[in-house]
Amino acid sequence: MLDTQIKIETPEGIELGVRIAGPVVRGFAYFIDSLIKFVVYFALYFLVLFSYAGLSESSFNVLIGILLILMFFFEWFYSVFFEIFKDGATPGKKVMGIKVICDSGVPITWSSSLTRNIVRVVDMLPFFYFFPSCGVGLLFILFGKNFKRIGDIAAGTIVVHAKEKNNTHRIAEAEPLVPSQPLSLDDKKAIVMFSERLNSMSEPRAYELADILEILTDELGPKGVEKLNRYANWVVGEK
Amino acid sequence: MKQQTFERLHAKFWDDFESMLEVYNKKGTSSGYSANYSHERFINDYRLICQHYSLSKSRAYSNNLIGRLHSLAMGGHQVLYKRDNIPLGRILHFITTEFPCAVRREYKLMIVSILLFFGVMFASASLIVAKPDLAYSVVSEYQLKGIENMYDPGERKNIGRKRDSDSDILMFGFYIRNNTGIGLGTFASGIIFGVGTIFILLFNAIFIGVISGHIINVGFIDTFFPFVVGHGSFELTAIALAGCAGLKLGMALLNPGRYSRFDSVKRSALHIMPIVIGMMGMFIIAAFIEAFWSSSTFLSNETKYITGAILWTFVIIYFLFSGRGRAHR
Structure with missing residues (x-):
């Protein structure tokens, strides 16, 4: 298994595995979110610019006051809003296919989302607004456990890949064949996995792998592959 | 099978x-x-x-x-494990019970935070009153001059001037963005072993103390204190609350007890979330009072002192007594 997968045990007694998102994919997500924020600020800037000419002084003041309040919420709660109401993913994260969950595996809660996004100020140190993603948070992501920035540590959250990559290929149909010697569970599993992955690897590679089991199949090359496939059909088969 | x-x-x-x-x-x-x-x-x-x-x-x-x-x-x-969204009853329960109870649960750190903030503030104000020249070695002459102008009864240009409601809204937005941001920063920087929180608390305490002391020295009491007494009740308390929350984070890291440091920080952050949320609410209320009440010129100073006293009493009683006996629902 890949080392970016972590196991979470649930009360039902099963272990769920999640794949932690690394700094690069998170960086891209952050970049997209920053871009969105930039566009919004840019639009607001022009709104202010044009309304300064068009509005009377008093309505202009009201406008600026309301904008300042909006900016406050936008600065601090942009991520919180999306993480709570859009299933743990800001637009940037959504595009990159990642999301935030609690490290107990449950969907993110109000308090953890608030914590991780307020503590973001510290993650940004010492650059503040200029290179926000390059502060101490990045160091924590690179050198800490499970790619957590300080906010993630404080809130007990992890950023994971939202979709699991499931191989949906089925094994190629063939006449089932009982192997010439008894196989352990792991052996059987390895043979079935080989059979399932057949159509995603090149023929020479398949021959190469099948040749390792010459001791079991007594065949080389295409015939070895075919025999393994028949074993696999026996392992999963109904007979 | x-x-x-x-x-x-x-x-x-x-x-x-x-x-x-x-x-x-x-x-x-x-x-x-x-x-x-x-x-x-x-x-x-x-x-x-x-x-x-x-x-x-x-x-x-x-x-x-x-x-x-x-x-x-x-x-x-x-x-x-999907959580439901917050219903209205939950919000009311938060205001009447959860928030003040969470503050009382951290009474030790709250006392530390109050001493650090209010204690240092009063100390530096008294020091400036005793030795007026000290003010110039803490705050620059230019800044002090600017603040003097703001509260000069003769000029009354900025703060005391007769403002229209539109600039009240402008200032409301400004106070929310600026002050609440400072509060949140005070809390968050607690994760640097509490040092960040202590620094911001002391910095603000000394600054406010020196300014108040200086204002007393130059004799602009009647313009300055009626202005700050009202919203100060919510705003200064909220800063102390932010300090308390930040100190809690720092303590969790320094003294994790039986937990690992990471687990300890995680647990305490979830514990003090009610304080952080309540603190933001208080900053917003303070901004409202500051923008629409403190700055108005048609209210007499007596009215402002009396409402200030009422607000302070309310805040103190709220945190001492609200929600007692109802903490566990």
Whole structure:
């Protein structure tokens, strides 16, 4: 298994595995979110610019006051809003296919989302607004456990890949064949996995792998592959 | 049981569960199952899925099957633990009980924070009153001049001037963005072993103290104190609350007790979230008072002192007594 997968045990007694998102994919997500924020600020800037000419002084003041309040919420709660109401993913994260969950595996809660996004100020140190993603948070992501920035540590959250990559290929149909010697569970599993992955690897590679089991199949090359496939059909088969 | 038999027996059931998950996730936050699903059915089905998943692992079925069942179990797990959104009753309970109780639970750090903030503030104000020249070695002459102008009864240009309601709204927005931001920063920087919080607390305490002392020295008492007394009740208390929350974070890191440092920080952050949320609310109320009440010129100073006293009493009584005996619901 890949080392970016972590196991979470649930009360039902099963272990769920999640794949932690690394700094690069998170960086891209952050970049997209920053871009969105930039566009919004840019639009607001022009709104202010044009309304300064068009509005009377008093309505202009009201406008600026309301904008300042909006900016406050936008600065601090942009991520919180999306993480709570859009299933743990800001637009940037959504595009990159990642999301935030609690490290107990449950969907993110109000308090953890608030914590991780307020503590973001510290993650940004010492650059503040200029290179926000390059502060101490990045160091924590690179050198800490499970790619957590300080906010993630404080809130007990992890950023994971939202979709699991499931191989949906089925094994190629063939006449089932009982192997010439008894196989352990792991052996059987390895043979079935080989059979399932057949159509995603090149023929020479398949021959190469099948040749390792010459001791079991007594065949080389295409015939070895075919025999393994028949074993696999026996392992999963109904007979 | 061989894999294909297992798959044949349960394929329909898995497909049903999968389509239920799809419908559920498409509906987003509204907890809607597909037509033929209910909470009871979901729970039973989810347990069965978990069972199938463990079975498929212990029987060493193929990775594809295990992967599919894992996805189903994962999807079900996310649905099961989805939280509902906050209802109105919960908000009321938060204001009357949860927030003040959370503050009282941290009374030790609250006292430390009050001493650091209010204590240092009064100390530096008294020091400046005793030795007026000291003010110039803390705050620059230019800044002091600017502040003097703001509260000069003769000029009354900025703060005391007769403002229209439109600039009140402008200042309201400014206070919310600026002050609440400082509060949140005070809390967050506690994670640097509490040092960040202590620095911001002391910095603000000394600054406010020196300014107040200087204002007393130059004799602008009648313009300065009526202005700050009202919203100060909420604003200064909120800063102390932010300090308390930040110190808690720092303490969790320095003195984790029986937990690992990471776990300790995580636990305390969740514990003090009510304080942080309540603190933001107080900053917003303070900004409202500061923008629409403190700055008004048609109210007499007596009115402002009296309402200031009422507000301070309210804040103190609220934190001392509100929600007592109702903490555990």
